[in-house]
Amino acid sequence: MCSAIAIIPARSGSKSLPHKNIRSFRGTPLLSLAVQQVCAAKSIDRVIVSTDDERYAEIARASGAEVPFLRPAALAGDLSTDLEVFTHALEWYRLAHGSLPDLVAHVRPTYPNRTATEIDGAVALLLAHPEWDSVRSVSPAPESPLKMWWKREDGTMEQVATAGIRESHSMPRQALPTAWLQNACIDVMRPNTILEKRSMVGDSVGAYVMDHHHDIDNAVQFDAAVEAASEIPGTSSRAMVVCMDIDGVIATISPGNDYALARPQRDVIDAVNLLHQAGHRIILFTARGSATGIDWSDVTRSQMVDWGVRHHELRFGKPAADVYVDDRATGIASFVRLAHSAAALGK
Numbered sequence: 001m002c003s004a005i006a007i008i009p010a011r012s013g014s015k016s017l018p019h020k021n022i023r024s025f026r027g028t029p030l031l032s033l034a035v036q037q038v039c040a041a042k043s044i045d046r047v048i049v050s051t052d053d054e055r056y057a058e059i060a061r062a063s064g065a066e067v068p069f070l071r072p073a074a075l076a077g078d079l080s081t082d083l084e085v086f087t088h089a090l091e092w093y094r095l096a097h098g099s100l101p102d103l104v105a106h107v108r109p110t111y112p113n114r115t116a117t118e119i120d121g122a123v124a125l126l127l128a129h130p131e132w133d134s135v136r137s138v139s140p141a142p143e144s145p146l147k148m149w150w151k152r153e154d155g156t157m158e159q160v161a162t163a164g165i166r167e168s169h170s171m172p173r174q175a176l177p178t179a180w181l182q183n184a185c186i187d188v189m190r191p192n193t194i195l196e197k198r199s200m201v202g203d204s205v206g207a208y209v210m211d212h213h214h215d216i217d218n219a220v221q222f223d224a225a226v227e228a229a230s231e232i233p234g235t236s237s238r239a240m241v242v243c244m245d246i247d248g249v250i251a252t253i254s255p256g257n258d259y260a261l262a263r264p265q266r267d268v269i270d271a272v273n274l275l276h277q278a279g280h281r282i283i284l285f286t287a288r289g290s291a292t293g294i295d296w297s298d299v300t301r302s303q304m305v306d307w308g309v310r311h312h313e314l315r316f317g318k319p320a321a322d323v324y325v326d327d328r329a330t331g332i333a334s335f336v337r338l339a340h341s342a343a344a345l346g347k
Contacts, residue, residue, distance in 0.1 A: 004103040004123055004188075005046040005093070006038045008065065009085050011076040012053035016218045021051075021109040022059055023222065026229060030216070031056060034109040035063035040116035043123040044105060050089050052076035068092065082106070086194050103127070104194070106187040110216040113229055114185050117267055117336055122186045122208040133202020134189040138180035139213040146176050180207060184215040211333065242275055245318070246286040246300065249332060250309060259288050259296050264307040268332060271339035276310035283313045291320040 010031050014020040022029040028036075031049070038047045049060035049067045052075075057067040069092055075084050086104070094100050103126060105119060118137070126135040146168040149157040162168050168176060186208065193202040214225040247253055250269060251262035276282050284304065288296040297316060304314065 002043075002103065002127060003101040004044050004105060005048060005101045006041075006044045006105040006107050006119070007086060007089050008034050008038065008047065008049045008060070008107045008109060009082070010049055010051040010053075010056050010060070010109050011071070011080070012051065012056055013076060013078065015078065017216070017222060020216065020222075022056055025112045025222075026226060029059055029063075030109040030112055031059050032063040033112050034107055034114075035060055035065040037114050037116055038105070038107050038119060039064045041119040041123075042116070043120045045101070048089060048093075050085055068096070082200050083194065083198065086189075086200065090191050090195055100191040100195075102190070104189055104191055106189065106200075108184050108215070111183075111185045111214060112216070112225055113212065113214040115336065117270075118208075118210065119186050122188045125206055125208055126188045126190075129206055132204045132206045133193040133197065134187065134200070134204075135206040135208050136182050136187045136201060137185040137208045137210050139183045139210045141179035141181040144173060144176050144179050146171075146179070147173075180209070181213065183210060183213040185210060185213075240275075241281045241283065242272075243283045243285050244272060244311075246284055246288065250284070250307075251303070257288075257292050259303075260299050262303065264303075264309075267336050269307060269309050271336040273308070273310045274339050276312075282311040283315060284309070284311050285315045285318050287318040287320045289316060290318065 008031070010021040012019065012021070017023065020030070022031050024030075025033055035047055035049070038044050047065040049057065049065045050069075050071050051057055051060065051067065052071045052073060054070065057070065060067050071085065071088065074080075075088055086106070090100060090104065103123060105123065107114075107119065122135050122137060126132060129135075145161045146159075146163055146165065148160040149169075150160055151157050159169060163177060165171065165176070187200070188208075189200065189202070193199055197203070212228070214221075214228055216222045216225055244250060247259070247262065250265060250272065251259075252265060254260075254262045272282055286300065288300055300316075301314060303309075304311065
């Protein structure tokens with residue numbers, strides 16, 4: 001069985017945003033939020049915070065993390081590297097326990113709009129690829145590095161990257177390969193990548209692809225992350241009404257509209273249940289039977305009970321359509337991510 005720990009680095013000396021790692025994010029310190037997210041992940045066995053500040057340590061312990069040491073000041077400066085911090089933490093772990101975990105996750109406090117599901121997904125991806133040294137979360141880059149330049153001291157320029165493409169700087173954007181930006185949400189490594197290869201990524205790096213980028217390094221990015229979280233259904237302080245479709249959302253699509261063959265989509269159900277537990281009203285509204293004229297009410301009610309879908313109402317009569325247009329609609333991935341964020345924020 002795989003063992004995995006998470007290390008959350010949280011030094012106290014941020015210059016761009018003082019005490020950034022414990023800054024209150026919608027009522028919760030960023031460090032506490034990161035600990036809560038990791039504790040909710042099913043794949044992580046232990047959560048260790050590496051900090052140089054006893055006040056940070058107290059916040060971390062109160063949130064459910066272990067703080068078995070205070071990081072030396074020499075490893076908490078502006079120029080201290082991730083490799084130094086993780087080497088120190090893993091060497092302590094090996095000395096304390098006589099062995100190392102199979103995997104170690106790097107979870108930064110500065111990415112508040114993260115979910116336990118995303119942590120589990122990155123861990124699962126590395127487990128599925130034993131030939132990889134690490135997995136790093138990425139999102140689509142806003143600009144292509146194939147159109148970027150270094151400026152020399154003499155005023156001339158040199159391309160940052162070409163990817164072997166001649167004159168890439170002058171080609172249409174659509175003709176260039178997609179570039180991916182590491183978004184600082186979740187990285188997972190094998191300990192020997194760090195301790196033996198002396199690297200945070202190793203020789204073979206897998207991509208955990210995400211559709212958002214909310215890392216915080218300054219006040220503008222902090223405000224943007226807060227705004228992004230406020231647009232997520234379920235993160236409001238008031239009780240909300242959340243209307244959920246069933247097929248293709250809570251359940252898999254059924255061949256031939258035989259809904260008895262549907263299977264539960266556990267990540268969505270977990271998200272629905274988190275919102276239900278937080279006090280929001282859940283209405284399930286389905287088009288089952290709209291196209292076929294068959295009464296699927298008994299089957300549907302049984303499935304919702306058997307699958308553990310917590311809800312307040314189950315409504316039938318939604319018309320079958322090829323496209324639904326709604327000004328309050330959200331995609332499945334965004335809904336799951338935001339529901340977990342709402343739960344982590346204690347709403």
